[in-house]
Amino acid sequence: ISLRNGNDDIKINQDIKEQLKLNITSAKNIHMIAGGDLLANPNRNKYLQSLFELGKSLRAKLSILTTETNYIGIGLVGRTNATFEEIIEKIEKGEIKTLFVAGGDPVNVYPDRNRITEAFKKLDYMIYWGAFLNHTARLATLVMPSVLPTEDNGSFINVERRLQFLDKSYSTPKEITSLIKLFTDIKIELGGGLYYSASDVFPQMARVIPEFNGLRYKVSEGHIFPSVELEASDNLKALDVKPPPDYPYVLMFAKNVYYGASGMTFKSNTLRKLTPSQKLLINPHDARKEGVMNDSKIRLSTDSAAGEITAIVSEDINQGELLLSGYSDENPPNKFMVGFNKPVYAKIEKV
Numbered sequence: 001i002s003l004r005n006g007n008d009d010i011k012i013n014q015d016i017k018e019q020l021k022l023n024i025t026s027a028k029n030i031h032m033i034a035g036g037d038l039l040a041n042p043n044r045n046k047y048l049q050s051l052f053e054l055g056k057s058l059r060a061k062l063s064i065l066t067t068e069t070n071y072i073g074i075g076l077v078g079r080t081n082a083t084f085e086e087i088i089e090k091i092e093k094g095e096i097k098t099l100f101v102a103g104g105d106p107v108n109v110y111p112d113r114n115r116i117t118e119a120f121k122k123l124d125y126m127i128y129w130g131a132f133l134n135h136t137a138r139l140a141t142l143v144m145p146s147v148l149p150t151e152d153n154g155s156f157i158n159v160e161r162r163l164q165f166l167d168k169s170y171s172t173p174k175e176i177t178s179l180i181k182l183f184t185d186i187k188i189e190l191g192g193g194l195y196y197s198a199s200d201v202f203p204q205m206a207r208v209i210p211e212f213n214g215l216r217y218k219v220s221e222g223h224i225f226p227s228v229e230l231e232a233s234d235n236l237k238a239l240d241v242k243p244p245p246d247y248p249y250v251l252m253f254a255k256n257v258y259y260g261a262s263g264m265t266f267k268s269n270t271l272r273k274l275t276p277s278q279k280l281l282i283n284p285h286d287a288r289k290e291g292v293m294n295d296s297k298i299r300l301s302t303d304s305a306a307g308e309i310t311a312i313v314s315e316d317i318n319q320g321e322l323l324l325s326g327y328s329d330e331n332p333p334n335k336f337m338v339g340f341n342k343p344v345y346a347k348i349e350k351v
Contacts, residue, residue, distance in 0.1 A: 030060035073157040097124040105134040111337040154198040163223040247345035278326035281317040297351040307331035
């Protein structure tokens with residue numbers, strides 16, 4: 001097994017390589033998952049062919065995580081024509097005055113934290129429906145507690161485009177409601193009919209949505225929806241990167257393996273002790289040039305924000321690049337960003 005990172009071999013202990021080889025060759029079911037950025041690579045055909053050949057030899061499944069992986073079901077059902085960017089623009093223009101946010105934490109993930117925060121503050125009324133009191137919920141006029149996946153019945157389509165069903169495992173107080181129940185209550189107030197559960201709604205979907213025709217609640221579990229043609233989205237296409245003299249580094253971002261976007265895991269004291277919540281990786285050559293030592297505090301600045309972060313000197317990062325890994329309330333990654341598909345340039349200073 002040859003494990004490679006770019007053009008350089010990853011330095012892995014031989015015993016670990018042998019154990020990895022044993023685990024792979026002895027596994028009964030192997031599911032290979034490739035990142036969607038593979039589709040934006042100029043050599044994607046060669047890489048895909050290699051993956052297909054490896055998958056065939058291992059009798060493995062292969063899934064490619066595109067930017068739409070989390071929204072396959074929504075795409076089949078039919079989604080709004082308005083993009084996230086367009087919704088923000090309409091709020092800024094005063095065309096949207098009331099907003100209902102169903103879960104998630106857009107304030108924490110939209111790639112321009114200052115802009116989305118100011119936009120939400122312009123709303124006359126914002127309702128947040130979710131299970132966690134996150135940054136978006138704190139800006140809401142009304143917060144409504146939601147059920148978790150284990151507390152409701154329903155269906156979803158997984159990364160294999162396979163239909164799966166959820167069974168309710170726990171009961172919740174009546175104040176904690178599912179989204180379908182909430183919308184049903186609104187519909188009743190407006191004089192509509194009764195659809196209180198997923199088992200009521202699914203047959204309706206099967207009648208009116210072509211891709212669901214003939215499917216039955218619970219009975220059709222395991223049904224695989226047809227694949228779609230894969231192509232690189234705008235979010236994955238190469239950007240024209242030319243750092244200005246004042247901000248000579250290209251700033252990149254990555255989730256910490258333990259924390260993700262911190263919505264829930266950041267609250268864990270155990271995880272806080274296990275790993276630093278945030279760090280900035282810098283190439284050894286750049287570190288020497290800037291006089292930065294490993295595990296030292298530096299000031300990271302972009303044209304939109306600045307903050308103090310711990311620097312980690314690492315050969316895993318290229319010269320001229322910085323990698324902000326993980327999350328902290330003091331320095332959320334999107335605080336340094338300036339919008340979709342826009343490169344972020346930065347400078348660093350010793351503290």
